[in-house]
Amino acid sequence: MLLRLRRQPDLVCQQIVELVTDYLDGALARADRGRFERHLAGCPHCTAYLAQMRETIRLTGSLRVADLSPAMRADFGELYRRWRAEAT
Amino acid sequence: MTDPDADLLSRFRAGDEQAFVELVARHQMTMLRLAQSFVASRAIAEEVTQDAWLAALRGIGGFAGRSTFRTWLFAILANRARTTGMREQRTTPLESPEPAVDPARFGAGGMWTSPPVDWTDAAAERLDAQALATALQSALDGLPPRQRQVVLLRDVDGLSSEEVCEVLELSEANQRVLLHRGRSHLRTILEANFGAR
Numbered sequence: 001m002l003l004r005l006r007r008q009p010d011l012v013c014q015q016i017v018e019l020v021t022d023y024l025d026g027a028l029a030r031a032d033r034g035r036f037e038r039h040l041a042g043c044p045h046c047t048a049y050l051a052q053m054r055e056t057i058r059l060t061g062s063l064r065v066a067d068l069s070p071a072m073r074a075d076f077g078e079l080y081r082r083w084r085a086e087a088t
Numbered sequence: 089m090t091d092p093d094a095d096l097l098s099r100f101r102a103g104d105e106q107a108f109v110e111l112v113a114r115h116q117m118t119m120l121r122l123a124q125s126f127v128a129s130r131a132i133a134e135e136v137t138q139d140a141w142l143a144a145l146r147g148i149g150g151f152a153g154r155s156t157f158r159t160w161l162f163a164i165l166a167n168r169a170r171t172t173g174m175r176e177q178r179t180t181p182l183e184s185p186e187p188a189v190d191p192a193r194f195g196a197g198g199m200w201t202s203p204p205v206d207w208t209d210a211a212a213e214r215l216d217a218q219a220l221a222t223a224l225q226s227a228l229d230g231l232p233p234r235q236r237q238v239v240l241l242r243d244v245d246g247l248s249s250e251e252v253c254e255v256l257e258l259s260e261a262n263q264r265v266l267l268h269r270g271r272s273h274l275r276t277i278l279e280a281n282f283g284a285r
Contacts, residue, residue, distance in 0.1 A: 012198030012199055013199050013200045014189070014191070014194040014198035015198065017187075017188045017189045017272070018187070018188050020188070020268070022264060022268075025264060027264060045200045045204060046200075048203070048206065049189075049204045052204055052206075052207070052275055052278075052279065056274050056278060057243050057271060059221070059224055059278070060224060060239065060243040060244055060271075061246065062221075063221060063224060063225055063228070064221070065117045065244070065245075066117055068113040068116055072112075072116070073109050073112075076108070076112045076141070077105055077108075077109055079141060079142065079145070080105050080108045080145070083146065
């Protein structure tokens with residue numbers, strides 16, 4: 001009985017795709033991490049899926065954040081000086 | 089945790105106006121986008137963001153560095169934007185759970201029958217970089233608000249999960265569910281637009 005409890009069934013692809021974020025965040029329990037990696041070792045599709053999720057994260061991280069316009073910089077300098085005047 | 093804003097913050101606290109403007113330059117666009125996910129219009133989002141900066145200026149004396157500066161700052165903004173959004177009756181309902189991948193792509197045993205289509209080559213081609221960024225940005229803008237907030241802070245701005253939980257008042261588990269839904273959706277969009285069949 002104990003043995004059966006310890007030997008959990010292998011994960012299937014449809015479960016893997018739901019565990020990717022937990023896996024990347026290091027949030028899987030050690031046993032589940034092992035099951036996840038065992039599945040990946042034998043499944044090129046899920047390996048490709050994980051690579052795509054990593055690439056998605058990388059691309060999202062490289063989305064350009066627009067620069068602050070000179071006019072807005074001036075506005076915030078103004079805000080700062082108003083605050084200084086009010087604070088003293 | 090080391091605070092990426094530590095240098096600018098200490099210069100700002102020493103009375104350096106330019107350091108304050110640099111802090112604004114660093115965080116304003118993320119704050120604006122975050123505010124927009126809570127309120128109805130760009131104009132209101134700008135107003136809420138401006139208010140948050142003023143509140144930050146007034147409250148900086150009370151910032152003790154127990155969290156990073158950006159966590160403290162974004163939390164001020166999120167609180168204000170949430171309150172404003174609620175006043176506008178623009179509540180963001182709990183999104184119903186949706187699978188990361190269309191269940192039709194798996195067989196009865198849960199194995200892929202329609203495996204992921206490769207698009208990462210397209211991502212590597214400089215030619216497609218701009219098209220990818222454009223598609224990704226509009227997919228991000230189209231995410232349900234709570235997913236968008238988490239993806240924006242975690243993946244665009246690079247906050248840690250602890251920071252995001254603090255800013256958005258989420259549990260670790262809920263934060264991760266929202267992140268997972270959001271990222272999975274973005275991947276699906278990229279695959280649909282750039283997958284080479």
